[in-house]
Amino acid sequence: MERCLFCVNGVVFLANLILSAQAMLEPIDFLALQSVRKSLNDLPGSSFFAAWDFTGDPCDFPGVYCNRDGEKVTALNLGDSRAGSPGLAGRIDPAVGELSALTEFTIVPGRIFGALPRTLSQLKELRFLAVSRNFISGEIPAGLGQLRSLQTLDFSFNQLTGSIPPAIGTLPALTNAVLCHNRLSGAIPAFASRALTRLDLKHNQLSGELPPLGLPPSLTYLSLSWNRLTGAVDGQLSRLSRLNYVDLSMNRFRGGIPSNLFDFPITSLQLQRNQFSGELQPADDVAIPTVDLSFNQLSGEIPPSFSTVQNLYLNNNRFTGQVPGSLVERLLLSGGGIQTLYLQHNYLTGIEIDPTAEIPASTSLCLQYNCMILPVQTPCPSRAGKQRTRPAAQCTVH
Template identity: 70%
Template sequence: MDVASYSLLFMCFLQSVRAILDPNDFLALQSIRKSLHDVPGSNFFASWDFTADPCNFAGVYCVDDKVVALNLGDPRAGSPGLTGKLDHSISKLSALADLTVVPGRIYGPLPQSISQLKNLRFLGVSRNFISGEIPAGLGQLRNIRTIDLSYNQLTGTIPPSIGTLPQLTNLILCHNRLSGSVPSFASAFSLTRLELKHNALSGSLGPYSLPPSLHYLSLSWNKLTGPVDRLLTRLNRLNYLDLGLNQFTGPIPTQIFSFPLTNLQLERNQFSGPVQPVNEVTIQTVDLSYNRLSGEVSPMLANVQNLYLNNNWFTGQVPGSFVERLLAAGIQILYLQHNFLTGIAISPTAEIPVSSTLCLQYNCMVPPVQTACPFNAGKRKIRPAQQCNRR
């Protein structure tokens, strides 16, 4: 074969092979590989042979000569994951749009250099042992849509700059050790999911601190205080709301019961005043237990399947519509214990469906039916008369 023919054949061969990976990306992958290891039982890195094309590695996805997605670890359920630290050289993957780390034993801080990944849209590093503070530079990732750093050991505050990200849709920082106040997300107009539960966040929430775009809001198990009625009336797109186990005060706004919610969890706070929905409430689960709510139980709550009103200051008779729904198995859980209720129109011989649970003990009446109550309801069936006389 002459030289001209050989050259033509070689050029055809090159055209049949995709572009060689960018050298910076190649070196970055090598550094990442050196800093991470398979946990026993994982075989994720078996394909990471750098004598071959890195774009064929498990978890590596390329477009042309650049890595655009990096999913570290076997995504199948039950995989033991990886151990080691995330190397700062990950920032050299300049076209990276998706960075995911499966649950495992990765420890150490989240590299500050991640803030250099200007094309990043998805950052998911959950259920590992990431520690230290959230890099303030994440607020520079103007294209990011999801940040999930949940179930780690992060400390410090939530950088205020994260609350200004224009494309941010999901922020999931639950189950960490974060402290300080909740920053303002007023300008995060795309935010639909905010999950900050199980931290040590404190302070109050301003009436305009969260955007009305929210569909899912979970702030439970923190140390948050103050009223939220003005804030909540603006969040009329919510379909899930959990503010439980905080120290919120003030009234529960009437409007919230007409939101398209499936779960409303406000338990174990210091909410006070009456609960007076205007229309029938169709929320599947409503938990208002362990507050300071008062007045009569509204018949508008009779269509709620799981209703927790226990450990409040409710008074008066239980509306007959609750009894009708309960006996028809329309209510699955009705907890009314530890209030100041004075009666309920239910026959002592009434047969409560097996699928339904009713607890009435420790009110200002003798429970007309004997039902199984949760253990923490105690053994006393009736509230002392002197307490009832003061109401």
């Protein structure tokens, strides 16, 4: 006679199929998945958890991936990853740390609240950790520095506070660190990984100077904008010759801009709204499509080598002298020339341009509030003000 597993009103329910399904996955992982499921729910319009029926094999659940033997969960991707799909709501249960073979853990954008469980530090095999665009709060657990295999760390667009644990910077395999759009404060730690290519810390409350030699030369993407960072960066930037995107805008950086930076394979150089000073001295023609150095304290004459830039923002600085003729030539070139040339709010004394010249309709030129009578009238941004020419007294003093 078969053993009675469940008896309800005298009816015998044999759970052979249930037991055989559960036996495929180790009990610890099975119970961990149950706890994770209980702590999360589908947002209206989402049906991600509809197929999470624990009478079947959890390795067949959407977002659950197991090893070849089906005994351990190796990846957990929670939520429908299709663009525009509703996400999940709830909290991340600490039981996720029991999935000892987990190499990847992600949650799609949604309404996940609460702190990051400290049990994440138990996932020694974890290589990819991404919980972005939710409402995660609290501090980043320092224990994540124990995940020596971690390659991608993405907690962007949340409500994290506190400092970035120095232990995060010691992760030897880290290639992507994306912590932007949070409320992080304190200093940027030194990053030891020589595989790090992307560092995105923009839109936080970080302060202090960049760590000496703390940015590895492997970096190709660097975004630190909208923080409270200070100090000189020329020594740091001049070493990062692989950079193809740089955004240090909206900080308090000071000092000079290294000349070799303009030789790097950068597609966008954003250094606006800082306290950079000194003259610009690119060695060769600048091949960077977009260069924004506006709202700084840069001085001297504008280098002719900037004539090869498509979108050039040098406004609100202290530039003097004539606008280089090479910039004018490229400006008047129909198609393939300069598209944006903002030179307003400087101390420029002249520009050689035919007042009857036809500036291409696709080109934006602004010259107002300099030490010259404008030879051409072109539309400027409204924030440039209404005054066409800088007061003569300012030009004399300068």
